[in-house]
Amino acid sequence: MEVSRRNFLKLSGASLAALVTGLGFEPDVARAQGYDLKIEGSQKIPSICHFCSGGCGLLLYVKEGKLIHLEGDPDHPTNGGTLCPKAASLRSVAYSSDRVTKPRRRAPGSDYWEDISWEEALDRVAKKTKEVRDSSWKATDPIKNAKTGEMEEFPVNRVEGIAFLGSAEVDNEESYIFSKFCRVLGTPYNEHQARI
Structure with missing residues (x-):
């Protein structure tokens, strides 16, 4: 079949018009149906992201004991349905062969x-x-008395060889427990990653 330049332009214009109108397909409807098929038969579980202390809300879709899909919770006040790249990768982290x-x-x-x-x-x-x-326990510390100007031994009861650094994946409750643990050990060196 031989196509002239004029017929080629007509055919190209008709093809473009057909593509723009969608040929009778509604992409939004097709996308929604594909999404429904993806999560069909799964249980929706609201949860919180553990990657930082932001507390973003997640919706987890679990089927047969396995996480099949996750997304941001649109009703959550912290993130309003959005997810950072770390939170969006939670599924691959959970099932990574390198874990x-x-x-x-x-x-x-x-x-x-x-x-x-x-x-x-x-x-x-x-x-x-x-x-x-035991090796780094310090019971007293010499401190200058402000009134007399002389050095005096005061009880400090601390461990100077142990420090604790919290993680960005630690939530408020875990941080509270870690601070209690540091007090039990006797170390005053309790820091959190978010401050550094």
Whole structure:
């Protein structure tokens, strides 16, 4: 078939007009139906994002015990349905093959990580914490008396060898528990990542 220049332009214009009108399809309806098929049969669970202390609301869609879709909660006052890139990637984080699910240890001088049991991990942390606490305990501190001008020993009862740094994934309740834990240990060095 031979097409003249004029017929080519007519055919191109007709094709463009057909595409612009959508050929009778309604893209919004098709998109909504595709979304409904994606989450059909799942349970919608409202939740909170754990990546920072912002407390953004999430809607999780769980089917057969597995997260199949997540989105921002449009009724949540913090984020109003929007999600940052970290929150939007929660599903891939949960099911990543690289996710560590057991305690691991790299021995001094070793070049690889080995899996250890939870009991061994907790025992090692407890023993090391006790060792450092005992070796860096400070019962008194010399402080200059403002009235007499002489140095006097005052009780301080603190651990100077242990510090605690919170994470951006720690919520308010966990931060409260961590601050209590630091007081029990006797360390005044309790800081949070959000301030740094």
